[in-house]
Each structure stands twice: as structure tokens, then as C-alpha cells.
Amino acid sequence: MRYSLFALARQALRGNRDWRPVWRDAEPRSSYDIVIVGGGGHGLATAYYLAKQHGVRNVAVIEKGWIGSGNAGRNTTIIRSNYLLPGNEPFYEWSMKLWEGLEQDLNYNAMVSQRGVLNVYHSDAQRDAFGRRGNAMRLAGADAEMLDADAVRRMLPFLDFDNARFPIKGGLLQRRGGTARHDAVVWGYARGASDRGVDIIQNCEVTGFLRDGDRVIGVNTTRGTIRCGKVGLAVAGSSSRVAGLLGLRLPIESHLLQAFVSEAIKPLIPCVVTFGAGHFYVSQSDKGGLVFGGDIDGYNSYAQRGNLPVVEDVCEGGMALMPAIGRLRLLRSWAGLVDMSMDGSPIIDRTPIDGLYLNAGWCYGGFKATPASGWCFAHLLARDQHDPVADAYRLDRFETGYLIDEKGQGAQPNLH
Amino acid sequence: MRIPCPYCGERDLSEFVYYGDPVPRPDPTAADAPRRFYEAMYLRDNPAGPHEELWYHANGCRGWLRVSRDTRTHDVLGASFAGK
Numbered sequence: 001m002r003y004s005l006f007a008l009a010r011q012a013l014r015g016n017r018d019w020r021p022v023w024r025d026a027e028p029r030s031s032y033d034i035v036i037v038g039g040g041g042h043g044l045a046t047a048y049y050l051a052k053q054h055g056v057r058n059v060a061v062i063e064k065g066w067i068g069s070g071n072a073g074r075n076t077t078i079i080r081s082n083y084l085l086p087g088n089e090p091f092y093e094w095s096m097k098l099w100e101g102l103e104q105d106l107n108y109n110a111m112v113s114q115r116g117v118l119n120v121y122h123s124d125a126q127r128d129a130f131g132r133r134g135n136a137m138r139l140a141g142a143d144a145e146m147l148d149a150d151a152v153r154r155m156l157p158f159l160d161f162d163n164a165r166f167p168i169k170g171g172l173l174q175r176r177g178g179t180a181r182h183d184a185v186v187w188g189y190a191r192g193a194s195d196r197g198v199d200i201i202q203n204c205e206v207t208g209f210l211r212d213g214d215r216v217i218g219v220n221t222t223r224g225t226i227r228c229g230k231v232g233l234a235v236a237g238s239s240s241r242v243a244g245l246l247g248l249r250l251p252i253e254s255h256l257l258q259a260f261v262s263e264a265i266k267p268l269i270p271c272v273v274t275f276g277a278g279h280f281y282v283s284q285s286d287k288g289g290l291v292f293g294g295d296i297d298g299y300n301s302y303a304q305r306g307n308l309p310v311v312e313d314v315c316e317g318g319m320a321l322m323p324a325i326g327r328l329r330l331l332r333s334w335a336g337l338v339d340m341s342m343d344g345s346p347i348i349d350r351t352p353i354d355g356l357y358l359n360a361g362w363c364y365g366g367f368k369a370t371p372a373s374g375w376c377f378a379h380l381l382a383r384d385q386h387d388p389v390a391d392a393y394r395l396d397r398f399e400t401g402y403l404i405d406e407k408g409q410g411a412q413p414n415l416h
Numbered sequence: 417m418r419i420p421c422p423y424c425g426e427r428d429l430s431e432f433v434y435y436g437d438p439v440p441r442p443d444p445t446a447a448d449a450p451r452r453f454y455e456a457m458y459l460r461d462n463p464a465g466p467h468e469e470l471w472y473h474a475n476g477c478r479g480w481l482r483v484s485r486d487t488r489t490h491d492v493l494g495a496s497f498a499g500k
Contacts, residue, residue, distance in 0.1 A: 299434040300469065302488050307490070398457075
């Protein structure tokens with residue numbers, strides 16, 4: 001069914017009796033051309049672009065739980081392309097462009113809201129660093145504006161501008177950045193893929209791989225054996241576990257990223273704001289809750305729940321940026337299982353094992369990358385070539401030395 | 417999460433800094449030293465379950481600890497001084 005104003009009116013007149021599930025919950029078949037492991041945003045976007053851009057429709061997406069039940073349902077829904085390095089910025093800007101056309105492309109309301117992303121700065125040195133990043137963004141075709149303190153004050157009068165330790169001197173604004181509805185992104189891609197013949201198979205966990213010599217020729221799952229020509233892994237925090245079934249060690253540690261939402265209030269924050277003197281970012285959901293987060297917990301974990309020191313740290317960041325937040329009650333907090341790569345940048349590449357392809361290392365920035373990640377992974381799976389915007393995301397860069405260390409922190413995931 | 421420091425006793429997580437897997441420095445004179453350094457620097461087992469790791473008791477005795485911890489539950493299974 002195609003969504004339109006006409007379809008909406010017709011359903012309303014018929015008492016909304018004819019709405020159908022938006023995608024098929026498929027049974028596994030015995031073989032496919034390509035099996036994608038992981039039914040999150042990235043896996044489903046990959047399947048969608050495989051079918052739409054490359055005509056590869058004999059594809060299955062297998063998911064151990066229900067689609068969108070991992071990090072796709074645990075992120076803070078921010079979309080932006082405000083990176084510095086040439087290996088990153090063209091990729092994220094392509095993702096931003098795909099976000100801008102996503103709803104028309106999918107015929108699905110993903111609630112993409114380009115409300116702007118503002119990084120505030122607190123010192124002359126930080127202004128210079130942000131100016132450099134803004135210039136790098138503009139060179140890659142993205143938008144970036146430097147605001148002075150008065151311009152920030154007009155947007156966000158409630159920030160703590162005259163803080164004695166970290167006065168706000170201005171900000172770097174990307175107006176095209178913003179937020180999107182995370183679940184709708186998953187469902188929209190699932191619908192687009194399913195309509196083009198992709199099988200979406202839930203409650204289907206990979207337990208092992210079928211091999212023919214050095215080549216992977218299928219997967220063993222909790223719902224039987226599925227043979228295939230190629231396997232694409234898009235399992236985020238579980239990347240090391242799944243690759244470990246083949247004896248493959250990855251440059252990845254799984255960490256926790258906590259996120260928080262407050263009680264709902266009237267519209268207050270018109271954009272996404274980040275604090276420049278600590279790690280804190282906040283936006284306001286359409287339901288009115290403030291959605292915010294900060295640093296990762298900083299130790300290996302698969303627990304999907306964090307600890308109190310980071311809760312305290314995030315709340316201190318919030319108080320330093322906008323003291324009014326102290327009047328709000330915290331409604332919920334949770335944690336996602338993030339695949340921290342050793343240089344803080346992702347991997348979209350072949351692996352040393354024939355037939356096995358890897359999409360991983362998204363750290364805490366996977367959501368905004370969803371469209372371009374799927375686009376580039378589909379390109380790699382279909383054509384065995386890297387898409388030009390993801391050309392730097394090689395698995396062997398850690399050995400060859402072509403790292404993409406956006407923050408210059410070195411090989412320590414808890415500092416990225 | 418609390419970590420039982422052998423010197424200070426059981427202390428809160430906020431006193432510690434995480435340093436990751438206790439990977440020994442490879443032999444720089446080995447014929448395949450570049451490969452060994454790459455593996456030591458970048459590749460990780462990243463297990464879901466018991467994990468050996470280094471923690472620095474920065475806001476305590478400033479000792480380096482080798483901690484065994486279950487990454488699925490955050491249960492600390494044991495801690496000892498790393499140098500021993």
C-alpha cells in the first residue's frame with residue numbers, strides 16, 4: 001500500500017479497517033544470494049539499497065530478536081554531518097543527503113526534522129578548532145555556520161552564558177542537522193526492502209557458519225541452515241562474537257553508551273545542543289521529553305545497562321550547560337551496546353574470509369550513518385567494490401596505518 | 417559496580433580508570449614484530465563473559481590492578497595487583 005493523503009482519507013472513511021502490516025515477517029528459505037546478519041537500521045538499509053539500487057532481491061535479513069531491537073531502538077536519534085577528516089566527512093554528508101530525501105524515497109514518514117545541531121564553544125582556542133571543522137564541512141559540501149554568543153543567545157536564551165568557568169562564546173551550527181524517528185527509520189527500510197522481495201526473518205540467531213575451504217557458504221541459525229553466496233555482518237556490538245564464530249579477531253571493543261529522557265515539558269529546545277567543555281548533548285522529542293546523553297561508560301560490556309558515575313557525569317554536564325534542567329525529573333535511562341573501533345571510525349569492508357563482509361565499528365554514532373552505511377555496504381556486497389565515500393573504511397587500515405582518528409586519541413576506545 | 421582493590425578494599429567504580437586488555441608488549445626483535453605489534457595494539461577478543469582487564473586505582477592507592485569481570489553482568493570475579 002502506498003501512503004498518501006488520499007489513502008489516509010479513504011482509510012478514515014472506512015474506519016481504518018484496511019491497514020495492513022507494513023512488511024512481511026518471512027520464514028527462512030534454504031538459500032539466498034546474500035544473507036545480512038542483523039535486522040537493525042544498517043542491515044535493513046543495506047537490504048533496501050541492494051534491492052533498489054543493485055537489483056539484488058534474493059536477500060534475507062536475519063535478526064536474533066525483533067527488528068530494531070538493538071541500538072536502532074536505543075540511540076538519541078540525532079542526524080548530522082559535522083566531521084573534520086576527509087575519510088569521514090564525505091560519507092556523513094552523503095548520509096545527510098540521503099536523510100533529506102529519505103521519506104519521499106521510502107514513502108514512509110521517518111519524522112526527519114532538520115532543526116539544526118549546535119556545538120557551543122567556550123574559549124578562543126575552541127572557536128578556532130570549530131572554525132576549522134566548519135571549513136572542512138563546507139569543503140565537503142555540507143553547511144556550517146559560526147555563531148557568536150549573541151546569536152546563540154537569541155536561539156537558546158536559557159543557556160548558562162556567563163558561567164565563571166566555561167562561559168559560552170558562540171557555537172558551530174549545522175542547520176541541516178537534526179533528529180529523525182528511530183523506529184520509523186527501521187520500519188520504513190523494512191517495508192521498502194520487503195516490498196522488493198527481501199525476506200526479513202526474526203528470532204533467527206546465527207550459531208555458526210558453513211564453510212567450503214576458506215569460503216563462507218552459509219549460516220547455521222536457530223531456525224535452520226541457510227546457504228548463501230555472501231554474508232554481510234551488520235551486528236554492531238555483537239560483531240566480535242559473530243566474527244569469533246569464524247575465529248576472526250576484530251579491532252573492536254563492545255562498550256556501553258547510556259541515554260536519558262526526562263519528563264515531558266512544553267517546547268523549550270529548538271535544536272540539538274552540545275556542551276563544549278564536557279560531553280553532554282540534548283534535544284527535545286516531539287513528545288516533549290528532553291533526550292540527552294554523554295560519554296560511554298568506558299569499560300568492555302555486553303550488559304546493555306550502565307553504572308552511576310556516568311549518570312552523574314552526564315547530569316553535571318547538563319547542569320553546566322543549562323541549569324534549568326535541574327528542575328526536571330529523569331524519566332528513563334538505558335544503555336546500548338556500542339561497537340567501539342580502535343580509531344573511533346567505522347569499517348565497511350571485505351574480511352580475510354572469502355564471502356564474509358563486515359559493517360561495524362560505528363562507536364556511538366551509528367544512527368546518523370544508517371542511510372549511507374546501508375548504501376555503501378550494499379554497493380560493496382553487490383559489486384565487490386568500495387563506494388567512493390566509504391573508501392577509507394578499510395578493515396586493514398589498523399595494520400597499514402591509515403587510521404581515521406577524528407579526535408586524535410590513539411588506540412583506546414574509551415577515549416573516542 | 418565496585419572493585420575489590422587488594423590494598424584499599426572494595427571501592428566504588430568512580431575511583432578507577434579503565435585500561436583494557438592486559439596485552440604484553442611484543443618482542444621488538446622478532447622477525448614478524450610489525451604484525452605482533454599490530455595484533456597487540458588493535459585486535460581484541462572482546463568476549464561476552466569473563467574478561468581479564470587492567471584498572472588503575474587513580475583516586476585511591478594508585479596501584480595497577482588486574483581484574484577479572486563478567487562483561488555480561490558486571491560481576492567482578494577477582495582482582496590482584498597487575499605487577500605480580
